[in-house]
Each structure stands twice: as C-alpha cells, then as structure tokens.
Amino acid sequence: MRCPIAVKNRRRVLCVFPRYTPAFGTFQHAYKLMYRVKAFMPPQGLLLIAAYMPESWPVRFVDENIKPATGADLAWADVVLVTGMHIQGEQIRDIQRRARAAGKVTVLGGPSVSASPEMYPGFDYLHCGELGDATDAIIARLDDSADLPGEQFVFTTKERLPLTQFPIPAYDRIPFGRYLLGTLQFSSGCPYLCEFCDIPGLYGRQPRMKTPQQVVAELDLIFSQLNPPATLYFVDDNFIGNRKAAKEMLPHLVAWQKKHSYPVMFACEATLNIAKQTDILELMKEANFVGMFVGIETPDAASLDAIKKGHNNAVPMLESIRTLNRYGIEVTSGIILGLDSETADTEQRLKDFIELSQIPMLTINLLQALPKTPLWDRLKRDGRLSLDDDARESNVVFLRPHDDVVNMWRRAIAYANDPEKLFERFRHQVEATYANRKVTPAKGKLTWNNLRGGAVMAWRILLHLGLLSDFRKPFWRMVRQALKHGQIDGMMGAAFMGYHLIAFTREALRGDQNASYYSARKRAVPMAAEKPPARQDEQVAA
Known part of the structure; x- marks a missing residue:
C-alpha cells in the first residue's frame, strides 16, 4: 500500500x-570483470x-x-x-x-x-x-x-506498518544491470540476542513476514524490468528467523522458478543451525539457493557462549558446513577478532578452522561496538569504549594490546586470502558444493543480457586472472577442476570473488583499508585501487 x-x-x-x-x-574490485556493473x-x-x-x-x-x-x-x-x-x-x-x-x-x-x-x-x-x-x-x-x-x-515510529501491507519496492526506478546483485525481503527481525548485533534493538526479536504472494509479486516486477539480476539476495536478518514461515514460503519460490525456467539464483543470510533443518534445505536446493552468509564469528565454543551466540554450538560446526555444501550452498563466513575470550592460540585455531572448513570467503573483521547493542552497553559501563581516537582500528578497548590484535588480523587475512590457499578452497568447492546444485534448464538463462554479460566476464577473467595476474597458476588449477566437472558458473563465481579478495587484502596489508567494516577511521592515503597491484608476499612478514 x-x-x-x-x-x-x-x-x-x-x-x-x-x-x-x-x-x-x-x-568493488571485481566490478571491472563484469559488464557495466x-x-x-x-x-x-x-x-x-x-x-x-x-x-x-x-x-x-x-x-x-x-x-x-x-x-x-x-x-x-x-x-x-x-x-x-x-x-x-x-x-x-x-x-x-x-x-x-x-x-x-x-x-x-x-x-x-x-x-x-x-x-x-x-x-x-x-x-x-x-x-x-x-x-x-x-x-x-x-x-x-x-x-x-x-x-x-x-x-x-511507535506503530510499525505490518510487512503484509508493504508496497512493492520501487524496482522500476533502478538500473538493475548496474548492480552485482538484486535484493528481496521476506522477513524482518531475529530471535537471537548476539551481544554485538544491533538487529534485535532496531527491528525486534519477533520476526515479521510478508506473504508468499508478495514475494512472488516482487519477483514478477523485478523480472519485468530491463536486465534483471542473475542472483537475488534475501536481505532478511535471518532467513529462518521463523522456520515455519520460511518452509511455507519456499514452495512458492520453487513454483515460480519452474514456471519461468529458473532464471535466477538465490542467496541469503541465516544462522548455522539451519543445518538441522534438512527439509528446509531440500526446498532451498529446489528453489536454486546457491549461497549463504553465516555469522560463524569464531570457531571457539566458549567464545561463542561469551558473545551470546551459543546457538552456533547447537550443531557440530564443521559437519553443519558440510551439510550446507551437500545441498549445493556455498558458505560465506563472518569472523570477528578482538573478542575478550581470545588467547595466544586464537590465531592458529582460526587458521586450522579455515583449512578444515574449506570455506572460500571469510569476512574477517575486528570487533566493533555498535550503538543499541548489549556489547556497547557493557563496554560503556566498563569504560572500554574509545570514541575519539582516530588512530585506532576499532572503538573497542581490547583486553589484549591493540597493536597485537591488529597484527593478528593482518596475518589472518593474509593467510586466508593467499592466492594458493584461496583458490585451493574454491577448487575443493567444485566437488563438495557446486556439483551438488540443482541442474536447472538452460532456457531460463538464455537471455541476451546473460549471454552478453557472460561473454564479457569470461574474457575479462581470462585477461585479468588467467594472463595478467601473479596468481595465474592456482587460478588455472581451479579452472581445470571446474571445467572437468562442467561447473562453469561456479568457476566464474570463484574467479570473481577470488580476484576481489586478493586485491582487497593487498590493499589492507598496505594500510589502505580499515580492519573493521564499521570502523570510522579515515585512511591517510588514497584508496589503493588507484595504485598498481603489489604482491602479497611483499607486504607481510611471517
């Protein structure tokens, strides 16, 4: 309305x-691999x-x-x-x-x-x-x-408009072809009280939902536009905040995909305990969900309990990741460094987790306290908020020395996004994840927009990764594995993500990017996108 x-x-x-x-x-570094994004x-x-x-x-x-x-x-x-x-x-x-x-x-x-x-x-x-x-x-x-x-x-706002009365967003006012992803919303709110998260304070703990019919109507409008997206991301705070509602909505997505010959892939954010909901995962596979952001935060069980994220401990972490992979869903993991419970072996345990989980993309950030969170309230009470020091990478006064935590972050991102290790994890995903995805009809994807975009992306990947990069060898090993199994879409996605992660990491290690997405620190040098690339091994000492 x-x-x-x-x-x-x-x-x-x-x-x-x-x-x-x-x-x-x-x-942002990988947009140049795509057509007009x-x-x-x-x-x-x-x-x-x-x-x-x-x-x-x-x-x-x-x-x-x-x-x-x-x-x-x-x-x-x-x-x-x-x-x-x-x-x-x-x-x-x-x-x-x-x-x-x-x-x-x-x-x-x-x-x-x-x-x-x-x-x-x-x-x-x-x-x-x-x-x-x-x-x-x-x-x-x-x-x-x-x-x-x-x-x-x-x-x-004292009285919120029910999501069932939300108008369809003004998708007709945006150039979809200029975006990497399209967006949809099914629900708002999250039942969990993670200490660092502001979602419950802003949107409530009781998830509120649109009707399946609203979601389908939004899909219809999106795909009536010029150059609709190849991937749609559900921006819900937690896709399974209400499991019953998600399970009731998914068959409508499946029906829409079948009616239109599967023109789109879906991705979302959810808690790791979704791995226990295999009935929902089966429906997600049928609807062509291929990616999921999971806030794993830390592989340490005691640390998860300390930050009120014990629901990640409700299921074996590594087995849960493998379960999602078996349903064709590639996991992206959020990781937080700077937690109070960290010890001298935190860094090594994170590196071990990276190797054991084989998650390709990890967004590793320093802990940042956001207003309207239990973390903010606790740190303010304890005098551990630093709000005026522009030299710091975080507004949290860590229990460990600030520079020690920042240096650990630098070593962690260097390890995670070392080209050899990164493309080896993508290579692992070919059989562990990509091969498990639903085989969808070609008809839905054979549009002029997709063909043109795919051709441009293939050429630019060949040029920038296969010919000009200093990480050609691990890239080509991944490509050979993907082509061997007929996973062209997975290969191009891996190339896209890998290129950005390597470029961004090299910038961060030169000091041109912040150690937290939420950090307000202003960098003293221009963005490194304006500079020639530097090899990662020139930036980090062991």
Whole structure:
C-alpha cells in the first residue's frame, strides 16, 4: 500500500543513497570483470520508501554508488530523502550539506539514524524506526510545508506498518544491470540476542513476514524490468528467523522458478543451525539457493557462549558446513577478532578452522561496538569504549594490546586470502558444493543480457586472472577442476570473488583499508585501487 494520507500539495521527492565504504563483502574490485556493473546491491529500504510516497508526488531515485546526485537533481527536488548505515555516516552528511546548499529540506531515515540520531544534527527531519506512523507524520508535515523548518524535528515510529501491507519496492526506478546483485525481503527481525548485533534493538526479536504472494509479486516486477539480476539476495536478518514461515514460503519460490525456467539464483543470510533443518534445505536446493552468509564469528565454543551466540554450538560446526555444501550452498563466513575470550592460540585455531572448513570467503573483521547493542552497553559501563581516537582500528578497548590484535588480523587475512590457499578452497568447492546444485534448464538463462554479460566476464577473467595476474597458476588449477566437472558458473563465481579478495587484502596489508567494516577511521592515503597491484608476499612478514 501507499501512504494513506490524502495530501493537498505536490512535492517532488529526491531519494539519494550514499556511497558504500569499500569492504571485503562489497566486491568493488571485481566490478571491472563484469559488464557495466558499478554497485553492490540496490538499497531495499529506500526503494520501499520511494514506493510508499503519495501517488501524486513525483519521485527520483539516485544511488551514488552508480552516479552522484547532480545540481539539476537537487534543483528539481522539494525534499531530499536519505538513508544509510553507520559506516556511510560521512557520505550521509555530505549529501545533507549539498542539499542544504541548494536550499532543500532534508529527511534522514534508516538504521544509522535510528540507533544514533545525535550523529546527524544537520538534517531537518529525522525518521527513527521502521516504516509506520512516523513516516506518515513526516509526509503530513511535508505536505503542509516544504520550507526549511528552522530547527530539527525527530519522528519515532511507535506503530510499525505490518510487512503484509508493504508496497512493492520501487524496482522500476533502478538500473538493475548496474548492480552485482538484486535484493528481496521476506522477513524482518531475529530471535537471537548476539551481544554485538544491533538487529534485535532496531527491528525486534519477533520476526515479521510478508506473504508468499508478495514475494512472488516482487519477483514478477523485478523480472519485468530491463536486465534483471542473475542472483537475488534475501536481505532478511535471518532467513529462518521463523522456520515455519520460511518452509511455507519456499514452495512458492520453487513454483515460480519452474514456471519461468529458473532464471535466477538465490542467496541469503541465516544462522548455522539451519543445518538441522534438512527439509528446509531440500526446498532451498529446489528453489536454486546457491549461497549463504553465516555469522560463524569464531570457531571457539566458549567464545561463542561469551558473545551470546551459543546457538552456533547447537550443531557440530564443521559437519553443519558440510551439510550446507551437500545441498549445493556455498558458505560465506563472518569472523570477528578482538573478542575478550581470545588467547595466544586464537590465531592458529582460526587458521586450522579455515583449512578444515574449506570455506572460500571469510569476512574477517575486528570487533566493533555498535550503538543499541548489549556489547556497547557493557563496554560503556566498563569504560572500554574509545570514541575519539582516530588512530585506532576499532572503538573497542581490547583486553589484549591493540597493536597485537591488529597484527593478528593482518596475518589472518593474509593467510586466508593467499592466492594458493584461496583458490585451493574454491577448487575443493567444485566437488563438495557446486556439483551438488540443482541442474536447472538452460532456457531460463538464455537471455541476451546473460549471454552478453557472460561473454564479457569470461574474457575479462581470462585477461585479468588467467594472463595478467601473479596468481595465474592456482587460478588455472581451479579452472581445470571446474571445467572437468562442467561447473562453469561456479568457476566464474570463484574467479570473481577470488580476484576481489586478493586485491582487497593487498590493499589492507598496505594500510589502505580499515580492519573493521564499521570502523570510522579515515585512511591517510588514497584508496589503493588507484595504485598498481603489489604482491602479497611483499607486504607481510611471517
């Protein structure tokens, strides 16, 4: 549904999404391997807000990961809507400054302002919380006046709009061909209370769901657009937050895929205990789920209990990973370093886990305390938050010396993303995972967009990895294994991820990237994407 308010005036709304900060998980280095890709994934929340605006209000949508909002965009607008995460804070404030210079009213919503409104004193209106009564109140205020209010007003959602009443996000306003992934949402919220996570505080512990019919309608709209995505990522906080609902929705995905000859692959985020739900995994395989982000965080059972993530201990960790692989799902693992329970052998145990699990992609970050989390509250109470030291890689005062933890992180990413080791793990995935995926009809993928994109990607992979890289040998070993088993899609995905992980790691080891995705530390040197590549063995001492 759209906003139910009967507006009296016409307002031109400019929705602007800020640039992402480079990270292991945004793959920005590998975009050059693809045809016209410029950004990671569409901003689901801002697309939802764009669709919710009154029907008589014209809406423009700008994702600054693709192109910046221009002076003409700002001149056209009556109001500028922005959203973003903490790590995009500086980019969010930059958009506000440009809009204010153009004399435009600014509104900020999303997870960052909902947790920390004090970070954004320059915006005219702050929207804290999810879509709901606060959204309607801001729309009513803007309908009444689009003049600068002279002071800041904060609107906090007290009554959330049920997901069953969400409009279809404004997918028709974005160039899907410029994104690596498309996005879908089925649920919001997570029942677990992991100490470092802000999801329960922002979105609640009781998962709320859309209907299967809504998900299918969104798929229909996405695939009616020019250049629809080859992969769709469910942005749910935990895909099995409500297992019964997920199990009831999946057959609808299967039916849609069969009806359209399987034009898309799916990926999601879920907790590791999904490995016990083999009935759900069977449906996910049938629906063509091929990837899953799992917050493993640490292979140490005592550390998991300490950070309130004991549900990862509910199943044998390595066997759970193998179970997901047997259903054709490649695991991406989140890993956190800097936990209070770490010991002298933490680094070696992590390296052992990497070898035993054979997970190719691990996003290894230093612990960062986010507002509205139990971790933030505990560290603040204990005097262990460092909020003003720009030289630190984390706002957490670790129990171990800061430099020791950072150096361990450097050695860990160097080990994990050493080209020989990395492509050997991808080589392992060929038989352990890729060969277990559902064999889907070629018809659904034989589109001009896919054929053109695949040809461009194949050539650029050959050029940049197979001919020009200093890691040609391990790359070609992986390729031979994949081709031997007919896993061309898996091979190209491995090449794409491997190229980015190696490039990003080399930047990080030169000091050009932060040790935490959430770190606000400003680097003193330009991004290393502007520099010629350096060999990893030139950057790290054993």
